[in-house]
Amino acid sequence: MATTATIEVDTKSKEMSEEDRELQDELKLLVDRILGSDPKLIPPSLEMLKFMIRTSTTSMTSVPKPLKYLASYYHQLIAGFERMKDGPVKKQLADIISVLSMGPVYPENRLNKPNDCLKYCLLGTMSNIGDWGHEYIRQLEIEIVPETYSSRMLDETIENLVKDIIKFNCEHHAEIQACDLLMEIDKLEYLPPFIDKSIYARVCLYLKSCAKYVDDIESEKILSLVADQYVRFEEYTKALIVAINLNEKTLANEIFQKCKDPVVLKQLAFIAARQLFSVDLSDLSSPDKDDLTNILNNTHLSAQFQNLTRELDVMEPKSPEDVYKTWLEPSPSPLRPSILTASAAAENIDSARQNLAASFVNGFVNAGFGVDKLLTTDDGNRWIYRNKDHGMMSATAALGMLYLWDVDGGLTPIDKYLYSKDDQIKAGALLALGIVNCRVHNDCDPALALLADFANDTNLTLRSASIFGLGLAYTSTNRADVLALLVPAIETAKTAESFAIASLACGLIAIGTCNPEIVQSILTKLVDWRDTDQLKTPHSLLGVLGLGMCFMGRKDCIETSVEALQVFPEPFCSASKTILHMCSYAGSGDVCVIQEFLNNCGEKICNNDQYSSNDSNKETKGKEKKKSKLEFDPSIAQAITVLGIGAVAIGDDVGSEMCHRVLGSVGRYGDPSVRRVVPLSVALNSISKPDLNVIDLLTKYSHDSDDKMACNAIFALGIVGAGTNNARLASNLRQLAVYHAKNPSELFMVRIAQGLTHMGKGTMTLSPWHTDRQLVDLASLAGILIPLVALIDPHALILGRNHFLLYALAIAIQPRWLLTLDENLHAVSVPVRVGQAVDVVGKAGNPKTIAGIHTHSTPVLLASGERAELATCQFEQLSPVLDGICILKRKSDDADSIVTC
Incomplete structure (x- = not known):
């Protein structure tokens, strides 16, 4: 055995070059002197050894030769270190041992602990640690993190070492490693002194991306540091974006105060206006203060959009027939002559419903253009009277879409309908006034002046239209004078429908403010109806949605309200709590909340005597007529949970992709009422983003035998393709129009989807994300959630008398x-x-x-x-x-x- 080992050593020595043998001999001599008895030889030997290690060069994939050849002397050097007296020489030896510890020391012979590199570094000189190179710094970082976790705090020595490491990293293009180390040891406050003008942009960009993957407290800490650095280097526009993400109005006001460039101030105002983020300019001393106020009020929006349409040459109005393109619809098969074209079938089935659909399509397609071929012509009244009953309300309200954002130009053509003798037409004009003022604030407050008188009207139709119009007009303003009109409407509501409309209006106005007055009023009304049938109507969930909007994006602020909802019976209790969680975490991409929702989706709902499903209701229709008692679907909470998954995951691309896969399983194996919401949740993650896979999935759902599933899937197609003019999607919708030619509800939804796809003639979007996906507009997301929650039971609301809820999408409409x-x-x-x-x-x-x-x-x-x-x-x-x-x-x-x- 010994002979074999000797032969191997001799072989290795023969393979070694002459230069390597000389290096090995020289290193051995230096080690012998360091461990020898002559104290005069130790300091120069240490200096020489240090010089050889620092100046050694090697490839990226091999160990430096001095470290490799010194591996066999590692334990001897440690023993010599232990024998030495304290002093500068011992500290120099500790530095060398610290460097050698990251070299090829054989594990089976290794007697040192895994953190020897850090241990002997702390025992060494602690000076010029960067001279040992990046790999040495990296090894120290690896060992510092577990040391910090075990001790829970940094002593002064390690603190100084960390600062030296951060300084080295920031000076040698390793800012990302510096950020990672400080976030691991929770000492991010060490970073600012080492950030200079050359690296701040890279550091801030990285920290902003990391803020998505930590808890709320840590995220706020990171973003606050980023905002401070942007302000420090006068990047005020970037600082404002971070302030909006933090929802820090005080910080935003400070940014406006510190910015002295009047042109940059205008850019800041445009960013805040797009987000509907209120800024206090009262203390701002700027000659352009009036211009800034106009920008923040979005008064420029209509004029700028008109300029865009002229540049793109799309001013020519489109009629619904131009959107349907019935001449391109597939011809009836000769083998199935009973199948009619969509247009022919519509005339035979329900002309009033199709006229109503055409009114919506006309409004969406010509939104913001101020001209169309149905309502702004000389015989515009004739088109309104081609609709019946409540259809006339939505047909008249389409005028608000045509004059969207144009307050000055839209009031006159709408005003004449306020004097109509028909209450439905008058109600439509009131709603149109609210739509026109959506996202635009005028100093004259025309919406409040014209709608306030009808907020307490005895006619329920006029009252609901004016209240919902006020909600649209003053979205995200938290105006106390407007809320003073609407909060009493919640408290005095006699029906679930009026309660729902008032709650939605208040929720829109107070988005994300946690307004205690509104929260208290809605909860009190719900408690009063706890044992009544009013709580079991589909409108009651819309009322809870209004409550949820008050907490939009506020996360843990819902805890008190969630506890208050515990007094309600199931499934209303679970459904309501899910709505609050959906709204409070909307757009956050919070993995924990998504995981909780997914767990809820996997639970099996057992029917009981108290609550029965819609399917069982159909089977016992005769008994229900005798009892005349409303019952909740027991799986309604799971249905809302599915919608909540889409609303929360909208903030993360990876999360959205994973949710699509999970939702596919829910769509295959879930209960019928839960399956119907899957298309809506899928659409939430692809708003105005017509990906091929999403279109194919929703098209498959749109052919489902369940009419509610088909209706929701068709509407989801419209949300996915909103404002894109996507040719493939338009072709699919024309085929669906023929497929559902004999089904009035599905055909109505196909027409709505076609109108959304061609919204603004392809110049608009519903996506709440803007500023290169750095900001999510919670007001836009709230406007989208209203019709989606209403579509949980489409026949009761959107396909019933409450189709005007579709106009809540006006909040989300923006030019792309x-x-x-x-x-x-x-x-x-x-x-x-x-x-x-x-x-x-x-x-x-x-x-x-x-x-x-x-x-x-x-x-x-x-x-x-x-x-x-x-x-x-x-x-x-x-x-x-x-x-x-x-x-x-x-x-x-x-x-x-x-x-x-």
Whole structure:
């Protein structure tokens, strides 16, 4: 055995080069001197050994030779260290042992602990640790983290070491590693002193991306640090985006105060206006204060949109027939002559319902254009009277969609209908007034002046229309004077329908404010109805949705209200709590909440005598007529949970993809009432984003034998394709129109979906995400949730008398534009490169932020997932991203022509 080992050593020595043998001998000599008895030889030997280790070069995949050859002396050096007296020499030896500990020490002979690198570093000189290289720093970081977890705190020595490591990383392009270390040991406050102008952008971008994957307290801490750094380096637009994410109005006001550039202030106002984020300008000393107020009030929106439509040459109004394109619908099969075309079948089945659908389509397609072929013509009254009863209300309200955002131009054509003798038409005019003022605030308050008188009207139709109109007009304003009108409407409501409308209106006005007055009024009314049939109507859940909107995006603030809901019987109790959780975590992408929802979906609901499902209700229809008693579907809570999954997961791309897979299983194996909500939840994760897989999935659901499932899937197709003019989706909808030609409810939904797909003639979007997906507009999300919650039982609400709830989508409608303005807010056309957005977080150098580039001249329409960047060197952008309305600043006045970069 010994002979064999000797032969192996001799073989290795023969393979070793002469240079390596000399290095090995030299290292052995230095170690012998260090461990020897002559104290005068130790310091120079240590210095020489230190020099050889630091200057050794190697490839990226091999260990430096001095470390490899010194491995056999590792334990001897430790023993020598233990024998030495305290002093500078011992500390120098500790430095060398600390470096050697990360080398190839054989595990079977290793007597040291795993954290020897950190141990001997702390025993060493603690000076110039960066001279040992990146790998040594990385090893220290690895060992510091568990040490911190075990001790729960840092002593002064380790604290100083951490600061030295952070300094080294920030000076050597390793900012990401510095951030990771500080987040691991919960000492992010050490970072700001080491951030300079060259690295702050990269550090802040990385920290913002990390904030999504930590708990709320840590996320707030990270974002607050990012906001401080942006303010420190005068990146006020980026700081405002972070302040909006934090929902910190005080911080936003400070940013406006600190920014002294009047042009940047206008860009800040455009960002806040898009989010409906209120900013206090009372203490702002700026000559452009009036301009800033107008921007924050969105008074520019209609004029800028009209300019966009003229540039794109889409001013010509479209009729519903232009959208249906019935001449392109597939012809009836000769083998099935009984199948009619959709248009022919509609005339034979329910012309009033199809006229109502055409009114919605006309409103969505021509939204914001101020002109159409049905209502703004000389015989516009004739079209309204082609609808019946409550249909006339929605037909008249379509005028609000036509004049969307145009308060000055829309009041006059709508006002004449306020004097109609028909209450339905008058109610439609009231609702239209609210839609026109949606997202736009006028100093004259025309909506409040015209609608306030009807908020207490004895006619239920007029009262509901005016209250819902006020909710749309003052969304996300939290106006005390408006709420003073609407809160009593909750308290005095006699029916579930009036209660639901009043609650939704108050919830829209107080989105995310946790307004205690509204919360108290809604809960009190629900408690009063706890033992009545009013609680068992579909409208009661809309009332709870109004309560949930008060907590939109506020997460744990719902705890008190959730406890208050414990007094209600099942399944109303579970359904209500789920709605509150859905609203409070909407758009957050919170994995824990999604997991909880998924667990609830997996539970089996057992029917009992107290609550029976809709299917059993149908089987016992005769008994119900005798009892005349309303009953809840026992799986209603699970249905809302499925919708909640989509609402929460909307904030995370990975989470959305995983939810699609889970929802596929729910759609196959869930209870009937739960399956019906799956298409709506899928649509929530693909709003105005017509992915091929999503379209195919929803198209499959739209052919389901369950008419409620088919209706919801068809509407979901409209949400997915909203404002995109997607050709494949339009073709699928035309085929569905023929397939459901004899089913009036499904055909009605097909027409609505067609109107949504061609919304704004392809210039608009319903997506709540904006500013390059950095911000989610909770008001828009609330507007989308109203019809989706109503569609949990489509025949009772949307397909019944409450189809006007579809106009809640007006809150979410926004142009999907990139509009560039100069410093005087005049439109300027510049070349931009548009392509698919690429995630560049943590990537080295200056990576490309877009792929599949096409060059256009502004204004440009941006699809979901697209990003734009300037293709000219003549201007600089003041907005952090080119999305929405962006102000450009000219770099030099002497450049007459645009230079393409």
